[in-house]
Amino acid sequence: MNAPHSRRTFIAGTGALVVSFSLNRAFAQEGGAAAPKPPGPKLPGDLSKFPKMDSWIKLEADGRVTVFAGKAELGTGIKTAFTQCAAEELDVASSAITMITADTALTTDEGYTAGSHSMQDCGTAIRFAAADLRAILLELAATRLSLDAASLKSADGTITAADGRTVKYGELVEGLDQHRDVRAETGIKKSGTFAVIGKPMNRVDIPGKLTGGESYVQDMRPEGLLHARVVRPPAYGAKLAGIDTAAVEKLPGVVKVVRDGSFLAVVAEREDQAILAMHVLEDAARWNDTTALPKQSDIQSYLRALPSSATTILDRGTIGQPGVKALRATYSRPYKSHGSIGPSCAVALFDGGNLTVWSHGQGMFPLRSALSKLLSLAPEQVRCIHTQGSGCYGHNGADDSAADAALIARALPGRPIRVQLMREQEHGWEPFGPAMSAQASAAVDDSGKLIDWQYEVWSNTHNMRPGGAGNLLAGQLIEAAFKPDDPKPIPQPEGGGDRNSIPLYALPNARVISRFIPQMPIRISALRGLGAYLNVFAIESFMDEMADLAGTDPVEFRLKHLEDARARDVVTKAATEFGWQPNAKLPRGRGQGFAFARYKNLGAYCAVAMDVSVDRQTGIVKIGRVVAAVDSGEAVNHDGIRNQIEGAIVQSASWTTLEEVTFSDKEITSRDWSSYPILRFPDMPDSVDVHVIDRPDQPFLGTGEAGQGPTAAAIANAVQRATGVRMRDLPLNPARVKAAIGV
Amino acid sequence: MATITVNGKQVKVDAAPSTPLLYVLRNDLKLNGAKFGCGLGQCGACTVLVDKEPVYSCLTPISVLEGRQVTTIEGLGTREDPGPVQRAFIAEQAAQCGYCIPGMVMRTQALIEHKPHASESEIRDYMAPNLCRCGTQIRILRAIRRAMNEMRTASAEIAR
Ligand code: FES
Numbered sequence A: 001m002n003a004p005h006s007r008r009t010f011i012a013g014t015g016a017l018v019v020s021f022s023l024n025r026a027f028a029q030e031g032g033a034a035a036p037k038p039p040g041p042k043l044p045g046d047l048s049k050f051p052k053m054d055s056w057i058k059l060e061a062d063g064r065v066t067v068f069a070g071k072a073e074l075g076t077g078i079k080t081a082f083t084q085c086a087a088e089e090l091d092v093a094s095s096a097i098t099m100i101t102a103d104t105a106l107t108t109d110e111g112y113t114a115g116s117h118s119m120q121d122c123g124t125a126i127r128f129a130a131a132d133l134r135a136i137l138l139e140l141a142a143t144r145l146s147l148d149a150a151s152l153k154s155a156d157g158t159i160t161a162a163d164g165r166t167v168k169y170g171e172l173v174e175g176l177d178q179h180r181d182v183r184a185e186t187g188i189k190k191s192g193t194f195a196v197i198g199k200p201m202n203r204v205d206i207p208g209k210l211t212g213g214e215s216y217v218q219d220m221r222p223e224g225l226l227h228a229r230v231v232r233p234p235a236y237g238a239k240l241a242g243i244d245t246a247a248v249e250k251l252p253g254v255v256k257v258v259r260d261g262s263f264l265a266v267v268a269e270r271e272d273q274a275i276l277a278m279h280v281l282e283d284a285a286r287w288n289d290t291t292a293l294p295k296q297s298d299i300q301s302y303l304r305a306l307p308s309s310a311t312t313i314l315d316r317g318t319i320g321q322p323g324v325k326a327l328r329a330t331y332s333r334p335y336k337s338h339g340s341i342g343p344s345c346a347v348a349l350f351d352g353g354n355l356t357v358w359s360h361g362q363g364m365f366p367l368r369s370a371l372s373k374l375l376s377l378a379p380e381q382v383r384c385i386h387t388q389g390s391g392c393y394g395h396n397g398a399d400d401s402a403a404d405a406a407l408i409a410r411a412l413p414g415r416p417i418r419v420q421l422m423r424e425q426e427h428g429w430e431p432f433g434p435a436m437s438a439q440a441s442a443a444v445d446d447s448g449k450l451i452d453w454q455y456e457v458w459s460n461t462h463n464m465r466p467g468g469a470g471n472l473l474a475g476q477l478i479e480a481a482f483k484p485d486d487p488k489p490i491p492q493p494e495g496g497g498d499r500n501s502i503p504l505y506a507l508p509n510a511r512v513i514s515r516f517i518p519q520m521p522i523r524i525s526a527l528r529g530l531g532a533y534l535n536v537f538a539i540e541s542f543m544d545e546m547a548d549l550a551g552t553d554p555v556e557f558r559l560k561h562l563e564d565a566r567a568r569d570v571v572t573k574a575a576t577e578f579g580w581q582p583n584a585k586l587p588r589g590r591g592q593g594f595a596f597a598r599y600k601n602l603g604a605y606c607a608v609a610m611d612v613s614v615d616r617q618t619g620i621v622k623i624g625r626v627v628a629a630v631d632s633g634e635a636v637n638h639d640g641i642r643n644q645i646e647g648a649i650v651q652s653a654s655w656t657t658l659e660e661v662t663f664s665d666k667e668i669t670s671r672d673w674s675s676y677p678i679l680r681f682p683d684m685p686d687s688v689d690v691h692v693i694d695r696p697d698q699p700f701l702g703t704g705e706a707g708q709g710p711t712a713a714a715i716a717n718a719v720q721r722a723t724g725v726r727m728r729d730l731p732l733n734p735a736r737v738k739a740a741i742g743v
Numbered sequence B: 001m002a003t004i005t006v007n008g009k010q011v012k013v014d015a016a017p018s019t020p021l022l023y024v025l026r027n028d029l030k031l032n033g034a035k036f037g038c039g040l041g042q043c044g045a046c047t048v049l050v051d052k053e054p055v056y057s058c059l060t061p062i063s064v065l066e067g068r069q070v071t072t073i074e075g076l077g078t079r080e081d082p083g084p085v086q087r088a089f090i091a092e093q094a095a096q097c098g099y100c101i102p103g104m105v106m107r108t109q110a111l112i113e114h115k116p117h118a119s120e121s122e123i124r125d126y127m128a129p130n131l132c133r134c135g136t137q138i139r140i141l142r143a144i145r146r147a148m149n150e151m152r153t154a155s156a157e158i159a160r
């Protein structure tokens, strides 16, 4: 019963997404906690959790190489970067590599693909595993040729001796035990010798996506596929009071109505039939709805009045220094939607008591655990396979739709089920990025230096991911409902609501308090950057305010308080490339802004400079030229890093100038792109230039979330310089800008 | 039963006349390019060409397609032999998740056919119906300009 999944082939014939596999991967995955601790220093990256070589890489007799990543491709290009890591260290062509990502039957459990961890945790492990495999192959070849391993060269999957004899990697596979501990002491290549890392390499997934290839879970069409749609309640907590399904069941193509408590879905032969039936079902459903939501206009004071627990996460020197000038300010952000362009989707098959789910969620192992609880199955009876979806930017509806598909598939064993949410369901029911607020106060001394710094941030959790089945929407809706897990703060140094609430600046007297609010009136979870978005917005806006108070140029003011050399370098780089001029004289209505942060104080360094113009009539903030500098450690794929930062800047520009989840006293009211507008082409910045500062031989630093916070603050700082008005509550949308400048 | 012409081929589909083209393309014809994004005409993920005009396939019933030519991204080229707009997007690496990209490519195709000399602001206005959440727009704009240049050069060469 345990391992029927490893050779599943029912999906065969559908093309690109097929993985036919003959290895017993359970073998390669053992290790982890149960394995004897390897001697020597802690292994790098996630090798520390999974030290076996074949957990990460496997060489076949035909010379092909399979790389197993427990992290998933979320549209960030990570598959390409992993391929580069393996190709570099093993000396094989990229085309010889097959990448397998996040599959509970095939890869290690690297938890969630989140928090910009993929390169550090997984990329590092792949590099060391590939490097050690190459070292072993050289040793084997040396024995075979009776030569010294150091005299051999390797390239493109072939080992060559000085006398011209060659051995292909594949010839060495027989008798080679790849289920062995990786020797970290083998080490990895040094920069300067790279053929692949840091060199341009096009994304492996882009040609398929550009030519109608089968790229996404939405594109899966296994034999016998049925289409399903769910009916979501009208509001949080609403209970299905009654429904007559007779009319729906008679509709053309309808196969089944699935109901369990307040969970309601319909399955049909055709997708359009499922959608029609869903609408009829919606009309037929009667709901008891008693939930009352707080008033949206008062949400910040509402949240701050809720019980919270305070943790002092920084306490340095003696606070309360009066200085010569002081300031206090409060900043806030509303709830924000992930707003994936493709509503969440999953395919599930329940067959012979086993469940297989194809999902674009960020954590296949946590999803497996939650689904096994939801369906009362043993974890071994559930296989979750990551399959790409539309970009998610955190915990969107992906896990929910996986649970929907699983429940529906159980009701129709033997038939694969594809369910995709409708736009209104994705927008209305996704777990939003939490609303937050922060209060900052500071003082400068007569030398213009920050002598006092106090900061408090109020936030819900930023992590309601499954884990428990109650964190899946379906788990809350079924008759035997599961309770959501108790919300927990994510501890420092990464932090959740307090992520990046400790400034990187050298502050002699500083205190930072994190106030955690357990109660959540609106469904929330992780959105790209978590609390860093608000905290960097607040700190970097406040740094500008303090710079003005001290009468110092804002870039100079930052440098005056930065000791970290790499931080100084990105600030200087962005300012120089932008052509930053202190007190630049710009026409009325235009201003320039600057901001900087090191993501989580552990990840990539990023500085952003830009100019904006503000239309006084409409209140529209239009971003002109943007220049960013980023230091992500050793850069594996420069264009991949630029793409991520460009995307972060544009996305954050949209969050910052437009976005706000809206709700009435009963329900979420921002349910599509007209009630939740995002930036469109005419509103795009004139240009975005990203400069990558490469740090050869330095560890990888996560990049994906580094740009959001600095962009938000740079916009607000530029708006202040364009209008003379400091805006501290997000978003800086036209209505608020007009109100703030008094037109 | 309805007959439609997709990428130059006539096909019979067994679907109700009111069925939106998107579902026929994706499910009956197994063409992955056009994507479901909103079903509301708000995002452009489903954009295809009907007689060279960009349309939202999520809102276009197959009943209106009699005698018209539907073109999807699959009709512009293949992985082995991509068309000029596809090539330009690949050259600029203009995708993150890529979900919005087929719609972008189709609208770009129409833009270049209608306005081969479009200015930057005309390009942006023309592309306004299509959303991208990954923030790839800056690269998409680069890809559009590249495709425009290449297609202009190519047609100039043909003219010579
Ligand atoms: S799916 Fe057709 S416009 Fe959004």
Ligand code: FES
Pocket: A075, A341, A390, A391, B095, B096, B097, B098, B099, B100, B101, B131, B132, B133, B134, B135, B136
């Ligand atoms: S590339 Fe992801 S939505 Fe555009």
